[in-house]
Amino acid sequence: MLTNRWIPALVYPITVLALSTFVAGRVPPSYFSDSHNLINVYFVKLGWLWTTVAYVSLLNGDKKSWLRYILSTAYWFCITQWLLGPSFIDRVFVATGGSCSSDILMQSQATCRQTGGQWIGGHDVSGHCVLLVHASLFLWEEQRAILLKNSTKKYGLYIVYGFLALWWWMLCMTSTYFFHGQRELVSGTFFGMFGWVIMYLVMFPLTGLVDTLQPSQKQQQQHEKL
Secondary structure, three states: OOOOOHHHHHHHHHHHHHHHHHOOOOOOOOHHHOOOOHHHHHHHOOHHHHHHHHHHHOOOOOHHHHHHHHHHHHHHHHHHOOOOOOOHHHHHHHHOOOEEOOOOOOOOHHHHHHOOOOEEOOOOOOHHHHHHHHHHHHHHHHHHHHHHHOOOOHHHHHHHHHHHHHHHHHHHHHHHOOOOOHHHHHHHHHHHHHHHHHHHHHHOOOOOOHHHOOHHHHHHHHHHHO
16 A cells, blocks of 8 residues: 555545535534644644655655655745745636735735735635645655665654654645635645646656566566667
8 A cells, every 4th residue: 555656646635525525614613723723833834844854764865756856846836935926826816816905916925914914815726735735645655666665764654654644634624624615625636636747647657666676677678678
């Protein structure tokens, strides 16, 4: 299961769809329904930093792995933080009719809130879903590559699995307590998965597999090429 890339790819969208459809609005408020809960403030809002910590703990010296990390970081940054100005999700919000209540010309959610305004109207893609799904699939793929190569210390995997569990739990909380509408949760999940599709199904489809071939298999492949 830990080396199967399709199970996690199904778990995250199913989690969001199931909870936002059948559970959201039917459970009483809890500690996690407050966006100022400590896990959200100190872990989710710094989610890519913690994802980086988990990734580094795997101690993978593979150059392609570091390239995947850099590209995954760039994807997250452009989608949620900055894309030649406002982030991609801020641009989507404004393009779909959204604006800042204190200044209709303001195009950044962060800047809007700093001025005391509210992000109103428009389609507000869930940045939480983007981060949690994107980070989780990235960690799943990298631990998969490590396991197939059998080249890591166990404590690194424990750290990764700890964050994977935490990210899934917070995805559940994000889907249960409507910080966004269901369509915004689904679109956030879509963009979280889209980076995985580009990275691991298109650019690096054989992640972790090539180096696990036995010498005889490698020789056979080279012979076939000749």
